[in-house]
Amino acid sequence: NAGVTQTPKFRILKIGQSMTLQCTQDMNHNYMYWYRQDPGMGLKLIYYSVGAGITDKGEVPNGYNVSRSTTEDFPLRLELAAPSQTSVYFCASSPLNTEAFFGQGTRLTVV
Amino acid sequence: AQSVTQLDSQVPVFEEAPVELRCNYSSSVSVYLFWYVQYPNQGLQLLLKYLSGSTLVKGINGFEAEFNKSQTSFHLRKPSVHISDTAEYFCAVSERKRNAGNNRKLIWGLGTSLAVNP
Numbered sequence: 001n002a003g004v005t006q007t008p009k010f011r012i013l014k015i016g017q018s019m020t021l022q023c024t025q026d027m028n029h030n031y032m033y034w035y036r037q038d039p040g041m042g043l044k045l046i047y048y049s050v051g052a053g054i055t056d057k058g059e060v061p062n063g064y065n066v067s068r069s070t071t072e073d074f075p076l077r078l079e080l081a082a083p084s085q086t087s088v089y090f091c092a093s094s095p096l097n098t099e100a101f102f103g104q105g106t107r108l109t110v111v
Numbered sequence: 112a113q114s115v116t117q118l119d120s121q122v123p124v125f126e127e128a129p130v131e132l133r134c135n136y137s138s139s140v141s142v143y144l145f146w147y148v149q150y151p152n153q154g155l156q157l158l159l160k161y162l163s164g165s166t167l168v169k170g171i172n173g174f175e176a177e178f179n180k181s182q183t184s185f186h187l188r189k190p191s192v193h194i195s196d197t198a199e200y201f202c203a204v205s206e207r208k209r210n211a212g213n214n215r216k217l218i219w220g221l222g223t224s225l226a227v228n229p
Contacts, residue, residue: 004154027159033216033217040120040221040222041221042219042220042221042222043155043201043219050214056217080191088151090154090155092155094217098143098160098162098205099145099157100155100157100217101157102155102156103154103156104153104154105152105153105154
């Protein structure tokens with residue numbers, strides 16, 4: 001099983017550019033999450049979804065958007081990139097409120 | 112509201128020494144508890160979890176943790192560490208509610224950086 005797959009692994013954006021971080025899972029999990037990780041700050045939840053067609057904001061949603069048209073895919077959209085969005089982004093999925101399975105991360109730099 | 116506190120941000124230890132990484136949580140309801148490990152430049156992977164039953168939980172790579180309800184703690188231990196255990200360790204909690212609805216989220220600690228030295 002591939003588990004949770006994130007693309008790209010690395011990306012450099014200029015201020016004001018937009019991009020979509022892709023996330024797909026093949027475990028048929030209902031719950032999916034997007035986190036950002038900054039040094040010493042742990043994981044901050046950006047958005048989450050409890051099933052196809054349902055999304056909700058996490059702790060730090062500003063500057064991001066998500067969609068969940070299928071169970072497998074949960075893309076994260078940055079519309080106007082800002083330096084404050086430089087971070088490592090992790091997608092995760094879980095079957096219920098038990099353990100989450102993580103992707104390998106996307107390292108994003110905004111310059 | 113739930114919260115998770117990892118009491119040590121950094122723990123240096125010599126190889127083959129024992130280690131304990133501390134985690135305390137606060138919650139008004141029963142919880143599930145987790146420890147994750149993150150090796151450099153990788154995603155997080157589950158070390159162990161407490162859902163119910165025995166309060167002593169054994170995980171991968173020789174780690175174990177004990178759930179202490181009265182002290183609201185879930186400390187992670189290993190009797191003898193290896194260089195390869197050098198990583199970031201995260202404690203997490205989620206509420207154990209039957210009808211949690213959209214509130215099925217993990218609450219994370221800030222992490223403990225374990226550095227194993229030769």
